[in-house]
Amino acid sequence: MKKFMFAAFIAFWSSVATLLAVQAMSPETGLDGADGELPEFTLADVAKHNTLASCWMAIEGKVYDFTDYIPKHPTPPFVMEQWCGREATEGMRTKGYGPDHTPAAWAMMEPYLIGVLAD
Amino acid sequence: MKVNARLARGLVWALALVPLMFFLAGLAAHDFRSVSSVLNMLGRLTGALGLALLLLAAALSARVPGFDQPFGGLTKLWHTHHLLGAGALLLLMAHPLLLALASAAHGYQLPVKVLFPPLDDIATWSGWLALILMMIFLAPSFSFFGQPNYERWKRIHALAGPAVILALVHTFLFSRTMPANLDILIWSLFALLGVGAVAWRLVFSRRAGRLNYSISAVEAVANNVVELTLEPKRPDKHLQYQAGNFVYMTPLDKQLSAGCGEEHPYTLCSSPTETKLRIAIKDLGDASRAIQSVRPGTEVQVEGPYGRFFPVNGKPEQPELWVAGGIGITPFLARLRHFKALGQAANVHLIYAVQDEARALYADELRDLAQAITGAKLTFHYFYREGPISADFLLETCPDLSQRETYICGPLPLNKLVQDHLRGLGRPRYSIHTEEFELL
Known part of the structure; x- marks a missing residue:
């Protein structure tokens, strides 16, 4: 058992190192760090995209287009649909009943970022 | 007896599955929709099960005299504790990796962001800290970097306390392993078990659980073994x-x-009818070397008793085969002294395996006891003359061994060898009882 545990221990750190290496080598995607160049939208703009066919949300000052993501979300589509076209920070922070989304979920939003909310 | 021990162990493992059952009950179709969602589900599952094993391992670490009995003694209980700890570490190492991999479906940058979020993400970082502490305090238990020294191992193992607390912080902050608030309830109960056990350990076993004795005699049994006689401070x-x-x-x-001030486990070799305790200690490490020259009058604290090597209400007429190696003679010596003190007849055959005549501890006393007790037989086995104990040797010295329950106490290689021979001779596992004194 000692050998097996040691092998698992090494395998764990090797996997973490592999993930770090893959990340270091893959080209930076998304619009990270380029907030200044992102288009600005008002809540009125966001409100036009309030269906599953085109679903935008404003979350913590940023605007996301989740149209392609909704089929991948763990809940049935109507759960996210309620937030389409709206300021949806509350939905993200509380899932509608209490607990915040995980850091994984927050990180997953980045590819869907399309702009920032106008003041 | 053995069925009981299996039941007790089975119950612990069943308890570990309770959070898993609630977790499974909360699963829905979307958890199986894609590779990513299955990995994510497995990531949460390994987290929940790993925490359950960790908290149960903590709960079993409380050393309560008597509590080890249903498990077949403290060393058997610790075996379960050890397996729970190993299971917890394996699952909790898989947990972040599975969650990180699951996120790769949404972008190759994501696994690393999931694993290493911004520093203000207390939930994730408390989980990391707990896992790294686990690796530190379990490394010596699995001899990652060589065989540890007992006292250092013990100090490092105390990091389990903060690790458990951080793991609970991590879980309560996320609280998404089970439906709704169930998980707060269930983890609180498990945490209570684990924390209660550690509190018991610190308060009870350090204070209330110890009896005061003083050493009244120190007798050299061999050049590296002493027998201490302990007298209770209050009769x-x-x-x-x-x-x-x-x-x-x-x-x-x-x-x-x-x-x-350090506690170490030692087998009692006196008969329970004596008011004084006798303990034979072999020089096996720093502390047991130092105790070889301890002075009479020294105060000691004694905590116990632990272990359930022999059946609690064993019948003296039950035929038994005993195999002892080296200092592993002590529990058998205690039994023989007890038979003699009670004037009871026995039905035992003791094989005492040692390197050579000079290393046969208590040889004269054992011969006297074997002679004085009706039904006690004694055979010495000398390694230098006969090599390792063979199955033939066992059969020749004890032809009716198939009718006997076997008790083995000695170094692990001997212990394993004799068990293999007996199993090879068709003896069922439940008829073989062992006492291991190597706890890691």
Whole structure:
């Protein structure tokens, strides 16, 4: 058992190192760090995209287009649909009943970022 | 007896599955929709099950005299504790990796962002810290970097406390392993078990659970073995025990070169009818070396009794085969002394395996006991003359061994060898009882 545990221990750190290496080598995607160049939208703009066919949300000052993501979300589509076209920070922070989304979920939003909310 | 031990162990493992059952009950179709969602689900599952095993391992670490009995003794209980700890580490290492991999479906940058979020993400970082502490405090338990020294291992293992607390912080902050608030309830109950056990350990076993004795005699049995005789400080507060039990003894002599104030496990070799305790200690490490020259009059604390090597209400007419190696003679010596003290007849055959005549501990006393007790037979086995014990040797010296329950106590290689022979001779596992004194 000692050998097996040691092998698992090494395998764990090797996997973490592999993930770090893959990340270091893959080209930076998304619009990270380029907030200044992102288009600005008002809540009125966001409100036009309030269906599953085109679903935008404003979350913590940023605007996301989740149209392609909704089929991948763990809940049935109507759960996210309620937030389409709206300021949806509350939905993200509380899932509608209490607990915040995980850091994984927050990180997953980045590819869907399309702009920032106008003041 | 053995069925009981299996039941007790089975119950612990069943308890570990309780959070898993609630977790499974909360699963829905979308958890199986894609590779990513399955990985994510498995990531949460390994987290929940790993935490359950960790908290149960913590709960079993409480050393409560008597609590080890249904498990077949403290060493068996620790075996379960050890397996729970190994299971917890494996699952909790898989947990972040699975969650990180699951996120790769949404972008190759994501796994690393999931694993290493911004520093203000207390939930994730408390989980990381707990896992790294686990690796540190379990590394010596699985000899990652060589065989540890007992006291250092013990100090490092105390990091389990903060690790458990951080793991709970991590879980409560996320609280998404089970439906709704169930998980707060279930983890609180598990946490109570684990934390309660550690509190018990710190308060009870350090204070209320220890009896005060003083060393009244120190006798050299061999050049590296002494027998201590301990006298209770208050005659009404003395240890009640069974022959073959062991205790944790803490010497309180600052002049000892090592081990003052440290507790170490030793088998009692006196008959429970004696008011004084006798303990034979072989020089196996710093503390047991220092105790070889302890002075009479030294105060010690004794905690116990632990262990359930022999059946609690064993019948003396039950035929038994005993195999002892080296200092592993102590529980058998205790039993023989007890038979003699009670004037009871026995039905035992003791094979004592040692390197050579000079290393046969208590040889004269054992011969006298074997002669004085009706039904006790004694055979010495000398390694230098006969090599390792063989199955033929066992059959020749004890032709009716198939009718006997076997008790083995000695170094692990001997222990394993004799078990293999007996299994090879068709003896069922439940008829073989072992006492291991190598706890790691």
